[in-house]
Amino acid sequence: AQSVTQLDSQVPVFEEAPVELRCNYSSSVSVYLFWYVQYPNQGLQLLLKYLSGSTLVKGINGFEAEFNKSQTSFHLRKPSVHISDTAEYFCAVRATSGTYKYIFGTGTRLKVLA
Amino acid sequence: GAVVSQHPSRVICKSGTSVKIECRSLDFQATTMFWYRQFPKQSLMLMATSNEGSKATYEQGVEKDKFLINHASLTLSTLTVTSAHPEDSSFYICSATWTQASHYNEQFFGPGTRLTVL
Numbered sequence A: 001a002q003s004v005t006q007l008d009s010q011v012p013v014f015e016e017a018p019v020e021l022r023c024n025y026s027s028s029v030s031v032y033l034f035w036y037v038q039y040p041n042q043g044l045q046l047l048l049k050y051l052s053g054s055t056l057v058k059g060i061n062g063f064e065a066e067f068n069k070s071q072t073s074f075h076l077r078k079p080s081v082h083i084s085d086t087a088e089y090f091c092a093v094r095a096t097s098g099t100y101k102y103i104f105g106t107g108t109r110l111k112v113l114a
Numbered sequence B: 001g002a003v004v005s006q007h008p009s010r011v012i013c014k015s016g017t018s019v020k021i022e023c024r025s026l027d028f029q030a031t032t033m034f035w036y037r038q039f040p041k042q043s044l045m046l047m048a049t050s051n052e053g054s055k056a057t058y059e060q061g062v063e064k065d066k067f068l069i070n071h072a073s074l075t076l077s078t079l080t081v082t083s084a085h086p087e088d089s090s091f092y093i094c095s096a097t098w099t100q101a102s103h104y105n106e107q108f109f110g111p112g113t114r115l116t117v118l
Helices: none
Strands: A002-005 A010-014 A019-021 A024-027 A031-038 A044-050 A056-058 A064-068 A073-078 A087-095 A108-113 B004-007 B010-013 B019-025 B032-038 B044-051 B067-073 B076-081 B090-097 B113-117
Touching (some): A002 A087, A019 A108, A024 A073, A024 A087, A031 A064, A031 A073, A044 A056, A044 A064, A044 A073, A073 A087, B004 B090, B010 B019, B019 B032, B019 B090, B019 B113, B032 B067, B044 B067, B076 B090
Parallel strands (some): A010 A108
Antiparallel strands (some): A019 A073, A031 A044, A031 A087, A056 A064, A064 A073, A087 A108, B019 B076, B032 B044, B032 B090, B067 B076
């Protein structure tokens, strides 16, 4: 079984400042890793994913994440945030074989301040 | 491509009534669809997985008779909340995928349906 921990429920940050949203996972098997963004009353939009290969993954809207297998982490970063980045961010994992199920973290609310 | 829609986007109903939510894959044939439930300020919890033409597989703790799922075609799955009560109020999100949807079977998410039971 897999589990995902997002340690920060809320992260306030000023506009144009850098931000890191933390994600740690636990799994006895190999996993794929994802970050999704959710704007109010909307579904999920895929920001980026790690499947294999380079541990640094670049996504949309200037976000990137680094897969660290030894620390079982997949932290999301952006060097300079905008007001429009205010949203809920979810980290998710899925086993590389077998089930299609995604396991989501509890989410981190990013609030960008002017 | 790979667009998933949900209808309605919002629904308000009286306690004791049933509500049907539709999930459609608009530009692909979805062999598998998922239904999630999201409480305010919480994560998505998988309710069930449905494969076209077969019975849905429910997660532990989800009442099969209360949350009826039908995946009758490759582009449509429905979730019916029967005899809804205020505690069923939530945001319901579906996702869809298909065999060979990239080698990791990416899920494509719908925009969600906000259910409020009075």
